[in-house]
Amino acid sequence: MRRVYGMVALAALLPVAAYAEPISVGVQSGSSGFSQTGTVITDQTLDLGTVTLSGGQSGVLLVNGLRTWVNYNTVFTLEGIGDATTLRVEILDPLDGDDGLDASAIPAYAPAGYSASNNLDGFSFAQEAGLNRSAVFAGGSASVVADEGTHRGDILMFSGLTGAENARINFGLRDSAGGRSFLIRFSLDGSLSAQHAPEPASMILIGTGLVGLAGAYRRRRRPSAQAEVN
Secondary structure, three states: OHHHHHHHHHHHHOOHHHHOOOOEEEEEEEOOOOEEEOOEEOOOEEEEEEEEOOOOOEEEEEEEOOOEOOOEEEEEEEEOOOOOOEEEEEEEEEOOOOHHHOOOOOOOOOOOOEEEOOOOOOEEOOOOOOOOOEEEEOOEEOEEEEEOOOOOOEEEEEEOOOOOOEEEEEEEEEEOOOOOEEEEEEEEEOOHHHHHOOOHHHHHHHHHHHHHHHHHHHHHHHHHHHHHHO
């Protein structure tokens, strides 16, 4: 019995961290050109280093092992903004027993096995934790809009990035159950060039209109040509 007591006493002296799964962050998927490098994880900070993403692209990171109910300050430098105007950040959680609460069908952009986060799955951007949420760049900062109190999803929108070459992004993360895996999806929207580019359907209409004009012009020319012959 002394040996058992001794082992119990020794276990009590070991730091709790020795029993916890290490926190990890890595690229799960993404468009060509998406990358994330330089992760540094400390007690309550997830520094993702540099995330490179250009307008119209998206990328997904896999996060694993956050401690229960710990609010993590998440920071990174966003590169490749170009003429995009808005950064969208969304939590995607694994398919499980609570997915019936999701406000809609699984988003088409969600990787296999994952869906939009709902209000009871325990994953969040640490709402009401008082952590900073910002996107700061040379000459200005973005405005932030959040949707995390409904079953529609956990979403942050950083708008007003126009003209920024890069930005320092800051927000919170929390897993109320702890030790689980989930995804964070990044996408850059609102490319100014994309807004002015005709959609495929518009191109078809434009082409059809040009053909019609050409036909009308030929019909108009034909009577005058016949008159000259007569």
